[in-house]
Amino acid sequence: MAGVLPPAAEAKQPSPFPVGVSPLDVVLGSKTELSRPRTNGFLDAVLDTYYSFQDRRAALGLSNPGTVDQIAKEVQRDVFLTNQTFSGLRAELNKSFSIYPLFQISHAFSSGSQMLSPYTFLALYGTDNILCQAQLDSDASFSARFNTRLAQALTFKTALQIQPPSGMSPGGTQLSLEQDYTGADFTAQLKSINPSILDGTLTGMFIGSYLQSVTPRLSLGLEGVWQKPDALGGPDAAISYAARYKGDDWIASAQLLTQGGLQGSYWRRLTDKVETGVDVNLQFAGLSGANAMMGGMRKEGTATFGAKYEFSRSIFRAQVDSQGKIGCLWDKVVAPPVRVTFAGEMDHVKNSAKLGLAVSIEGSPEELMEQQERTIPASPPF
Template structure:
């Protein structure tokens, strides 16, 4: 019997698929450089396989405790009233008038104007004491941000005037953050003066981040420069966050944050200073100082209550309550048992927004400037 005819297309050997240009290995140029590039690519592949996230900056390593739970930047004393007016939400444009009395830290009147888009932020503030401050932040790329801040205060009976300029550059990588900050940089005295701070925070695992921060400062040309380095660590679990900072000059700061329920947060912040380590202070003996603060934050449907107590016998609380959709009342109280002193503060904030602007909030996403 004759064999059946063979189809030439089926009998032909399978052809190798073409190699795309993007999958071609890089051309070999030098054995030494190629070995370094191979190690670098292997390291990058292993690094990307870990799925690490951006850990934030070193100066905000404990912001869940120091800025969200504790009363460091929230408490006040005396009476205060704020009138806020929003003209637009995208771009963001609003002004504010603040009146205060009975406080030695707040000016009787403060005017603030803010304008921002998704790429830059402009903010200026002027008070009745002729103190002026302004900041300009711009997002150059998705990862690089430039921030500048200027403060000027005139001379008064309380002391001479002062001015300050700070420049900051932040680079947010996929799993790290690098930051460089300079305060009052100058070369007018013939040499470099000012304060320069550089920090780097790297995610080692999905939960652990390690970093360091270096400070170099020279107040004047006749002064000798000095430098210091601090080390930082941050660990984030599913239920709590812990951070630790070690200063080479004898300081240790640790914080612990935990969410108990959906509406309750707690935090502990401990700061230890080991003074007397230099030769000049050794004559007076070692002197250790420390402060521990325990705080809690309760979020209700229309109010937020914060309370804290420290190791020096000071108790404080702040209550923020929305009494109306555009009216917020804040009560602050503080009692120092060791000094037998107490402070009380009351503030009222009124938001003046038109009906058209309130309707836009449901339709247009507000701008997110680089604060």
């Protein structure tokens, strides 16, 4: 038939793809000359430079460094007991209703503590993309969190706290809005606290941070803070620089404040069960000369050393600082549903001591235990 080429003629037709480039490269979006149109102009030079930079960046094998506000999380959150210590007696009753979606409630009772309410109710619901948490105390204070993962790298977090007035505090409301973008080798974060335009001008506190992995071990970043408490006062701004270096079994981090402050942390894993950490916080007052009539520049600093030991069914933490304060916390699992926690703190400068004892009971039905064995639990965006 006319117009139909024989097999031999078809085989001789030239291929529309360059040598070494397959149609699969075009479908997958490979960075080749064929995957994007060429204009032979300034745009081609810019794109070539960008793709070359991206290829070199990917060849380094960089990982996500985390956020600036948690640059020393191994020391401050894992080893130190600052956020875990308490005083008085406390009892917690926890119950889980589902693994996926995650649904838990908790009842907490405390006595002999000025920081904890006599009764606290907490409810938590979470999926892989949503986290809802609410807490109500017997003194009418309320706090809630709502986090949602809009995309694989973008997370939006909302926190609300309502504190009624009392003899120790005037009370108030605090609203926090936070957006996190987690890239392959960087993290960008924007946070606003009590933003408002009701007074005719923008008020509140705004924090922006960026942390980038430069090498597989070194990460550099910065954080900027802009705040304006009310419409009458002027705004204040501050910038801090951050660095983090990760060794084989140790991590060192530092933050430098432009207004006069330095914080350094060092974490090291001695064995599989022992971790240690050191944190140094230095504050320099009067660097700008405003306090020259008050005696010139003042230097204040605090150094804290802590250690963490993991037993088979318990964890022991201890720390001591340069201000004469010693503390320890012992957390032991007596049985799978029962956990006992003991906390102690002694301040030699103030000549005071605090003791705390807590018992936590986890009540879950047998059906949930069986579901946990065959179901992957939810990982909400905390």
